[in-house]
Amino acid sequence: MTRASSQSDPFRLRAWIKVLAVGQLSYASAVAAADLAVPHPIAEGSNYTDWSGGYIGLQGSASGAYGDYAFSRTTVGGRAVPSFMSGDGTGRRDQGTTATTIVGGAFGGYNWQTGPWVYGVEADLSASNLKRPLPSTITGFGYEDADAFNIIRAKTDVFGSLRARLGYSFERYLVYGAFGLSGTNARFIGNYPDIDTGALNVAKHEVSFIGFNIGAGVQYAITESLALGLDYRYLDFGNSRRFSLGSVPGDAGGPVGTQANFNAHQLFLRLMWFPGGLRVPPDPAEIAPHDPDDGNSDRYSLHGQTTLIAQGTPGFRSPYVGDNSLIPHQARQTTTATIFLGLKVTDTTELYYNPEFSQGFGLSGTHGVAGFVNGEAQKAGAPYPRLRSNRYYIKQTINLGGETEDVPDGPNQVATRRDVNRITLLAGKFALGDFFDGNIYAHDPRVDFFNWSLWGSSAWDFPANLPGFTQGVYAEYNQAKFAVRAAATQVPKEQNSDVLDPRVFERAGLNAEFEGRYVLPWLDQSGKLRLGVFSNVGNVANNREIVTLTQLGIFDDINTAAVVTSKPRRKTGGYVNLEQALTPDLGLFARASLNDGRTTSLSFTDIDQSFSGGLSLKGTAWDRPGDTVGLGAAMNGLSPSHRAAFAAGYYGLLVGDGQLRYGTERAVETYYAINLTKFVTLTFDYQFVNNPNYNRDRGPAHFFASRLHADF
Incomplete structure (x- = not known):
């Protein structure tokens, strides 16, 4: 643990130039x-x-x-x-x-x-x-x-x-x-x-x-x-x-x-x-409507996206610095670019593949806040664009008859017609967030909230490699009013590892979710309630054990104790996820998640209890129906044994100042997403985090960001 040094004014100016560069350059096109x-x-x-x-x-x-x-x-x-x-x-x-x-x-x-x-x-x-x-x-x-x-x-x-x-x-x-x-x-x-x-x-x-x-x-x-x-x-x-x-x-x-x-x-x-002008074709949707029964043209799907986020934080109280501390006066950038490829092998069998380039790091190397402030900041960051095969899977639909529905062409979805009553089976590499814990108002940091505790149930320590993906099987039974889904997947070989453990019969992640769909009669607006549970076995340490071993002097450093005593242990927990339309333009979301808190975290982040919620509003009232305003808040906490470990100097997946005067980590986020064109969105975002790293000695911290997202 080292003392924080003060920063000069020129350094602060350069940091803010970095944050504003992307936003100003993008904004020039909008105005x-x-x-x-x-x-x-x-x-x-x-x-x-x-x-x-x-x-x-x-x-x-x-x-x-x-x-x-x-x-x-x-x-x-x-x-x-x-x-x-x-x-x-x-x-x-x-x-x-x-x-x-x-x-x-x-x-x-x-x-x-x-x-x-x-x-x-x-x-x-x-x-x-x-x-x-x-x-x-x-x-x-x-x-x-x-x-x-x-x-x-x-x-x-x-x-x-x-x-x-x-x-x-x-x-x-x-x-x-x-x-x-x-x-x-x-x-x-x-x-x-x-x-x-x-x-x-x-x-x-x-x-x-x-x-x-x-x-x-x-x-x-x-x-x-x-x-x-x-x-x-x-x-x-x-x-x-x-x-x-x-x-x-x-x-x-x-x-x-x-x-x-x-x-x-x-x-x-x-x-x-282009001073001479460009000759631009009309929107394809204006040429001919899409027909899901249009022969071979709907046997494949090709889409893409790119998202660039620049984010910075000014000065805040920082009396000391640990290995995973948030550092004041800095700015960082992240960029991702993804291709979504889909092929319909038969009317009910589909193949999908997603190569993705990613580049950049979150603030402080994606450390310092448990509910991290940039959802695109992977723990597998790189200073140059790195290519990964993030998804590849086969999807089989078993239609059960009755009413049908048309599914339009989209990312990882070939246009098709399917039964509402159906069973879906999937095997390969994917992110558990693709199918679990969804919410139309807060689930995608490329288009809505940035904060990890707002777009996800952050006490859900879901199995994943560093970019957030795993391999396994998934099944879903769907009816008009509800769906039940479950997945069995690999877990990381070690805590916070990029390598997935092949010993699936000894160590694996089990996740299940019930989704109920309803309409509130007094609002005449639809909503969804999701209830999820998980039980994962991974190579982690017991919080109480490593604190005791360090206090007894058996280990000089608690991080050494965590490494030496790690073994396959089970972590269980669950979440509740509400998605409710209040008007056609205004939506409410809320989440609560909890895990047993006995062990160190395996994959996602250092959170044992989390509560979050907020509102999302379309800009119809001011003649900007494609724009979105979001406001959300989150509160994260640790179990008593987990906070004792951090107080003894433990460094987790994202947090750790070397010592701890505990306080719940609280965040507020607001953003405005400007729809520049059908395919391009520019977002300005602000976040306030009190007690980053659960440390009352640190912060509060302010975060400013701009995001440019394009897709086709």
């Missing part, structure tokens, strides 16, 4: 005063946008760029020393580096188009504040016991690229790949304090890098002259020439010579202007 181009009708029968012509734009990345310097052939006084490199980019204070940064600038290019195929050239120039200390592994000179994080620093101020692009246009979208040349600068500063005398030797060297870039992106025409886009690129600058970087003082030191190589990942949000 565009007029379309400067004359609309051009698309050729009859075409179902793609014509992107021909020149364009200019702005691009920004709020903590969505990552660079990694590595050093080789390093010598001190003519002697070879071990190489050293920067950290892994998570920005956690114990790694001594922050490898993500804000990058932003301007770009321009020209497109040619043949049918739906688009090709062109583009150039861009961006400023950055990528500035990091680099932890050194140089040994034998007295630094191994000192604060070596300030020995060598590196700073990059500018990136430039020239690229060729090749893409495919459909509807209002352009999906493309790109490659070309990139350049950047780097300044290296060496500080070599003399351990004995305290004297400081400082040296500087500037290096220019030229390398290649390769990447991909997607852009969407929001008007006939404006487009929004996401652009990812990998830049590889190779090795620099060998250069001198001062001298290590002392008899054992000498001149430092080294060679650096540099690569970077960048993910930009872009706003583009």
Whole structure:
């Protein structure tokens, strides 16, 4: 546990620039005063946008760029020393580096188009504040016991690229790949304090890098002259020439010579202007209505989404810091992009597959608040886009006769006609939240509430890997007035592990839910009540046992006691979930969840009791029916044995300050989601959290965020 250090005003300003970058860039499209181009009708029968012509734009990345310097052939006084490199980019204070940064600038290019195929050239120039200390592994000179994080620093101020692009246009979208040349600068500063005398030797060297870039992106025409886009690129600058970087003082030191190589990942949000205008096709729904019996065209389903969230927190009371503490004065960004593929093998058998890219980290590396404040912040965060196969499963419907219903085409749903009375069987990889604990007002952090305790029953320690998925089987029996569903799934092999345990007969998760559907006669509005129970066996520790063993001195550290004594143990609990329409535009939601609290948490988060609720309102009253306003509140608590463990210095899945003066964690969240187009939504969000980490010594904390979500 270390003391929190104060932050300078310039650092605070940079943090808020990071938070506002995404929101301001997105908002520019929403408040565009007029379309400067004359609309051009698309050729009859075409179902793609014509992107021909020149364009200019702005691009920004709020903590969505990552660079990694590595050093080789390093010598001190003519002697070879071990190489050293920067950290892994998570920005956690114990790694001594922050490898993500804000990058932003301007770009321009020209497109040619043949049918739906688009090709062109583009150039861009961006400023950055990528500035990091680099932890050194140089040994034998007295630094191994000192604060070596300030020995060598590196700073990059500018990136430039020239690229060729090749893409495919459909509807209002352009999906493309790109490659070309990139350049950047780097300044290296060496500080070599003399351990004995305290004297400081400082040296500087500037290096220019030229390398290649390769990447991909997607852009969407929001008007006939404006487009929004996401652009990812990998830049590889190779090795620099060998250069001198001062001298290590002392008899054992000498001149430092080294060679650096540099690569970077960048993910930009872009706003583009086409002065000549775009030719945009009509909405497909306006061309022909959907028919679920329309032959082979409904044998498959293709949809996608991308969500970008920038979030920050200003200063708050932080008298001390533990490994899982929330840190003041910071901003972070997360991005996901998903493809939803579906295939109808027969009229009742379907296959689904969801590849997903994810990038970024929650605040403090997704630590510091039990009901975490960004639902898109995975515990499997990465400084660069990481591809995972998050879902793959087979779905079998057994129709039982009687009344039928049409199901429209959508994400993970091929258009079909099915019986209302039916049995659904499913096997493969999925998230339990896909089928359990649903709520139309608070269940999806990509479109509604951000807070983990508002979009889910957070005392439900559901089995999952770090991104939130598991493998198993699922069954549901559905009637018009109710449904009963259950699942048996794998659990993580270890606490908070990305590896699922194959020993399903010894360790598994069992979850069941009853869903009742009704109409309140005095409101003439429908509602749903869900009752869920779970019983999971995973490799965890007993809270009371590890506290006792530490107090008796058998273990010096309670975290060691938790690791050594972990074994398969059962955790049980349940939840109640209410979803009630009050008017056609106003809805109420409420949840209560509880677990036995005897063991450390396995998969989700460190919560033993949770209560949450709120309201969701459509903007019909102010002529914005596509907009949504949400207001919610949550209260989370720990069992007595669990809070005793945290007070003794235990670090859980998300929380832990190293000590604890217990108080319930309480959160309030409000958001406004602006429907820019049928496919694009911009959200502004505010959260207030009192007693983050259940610690009355900490906070309260305020969180500000913007979210851009697009889907098709």
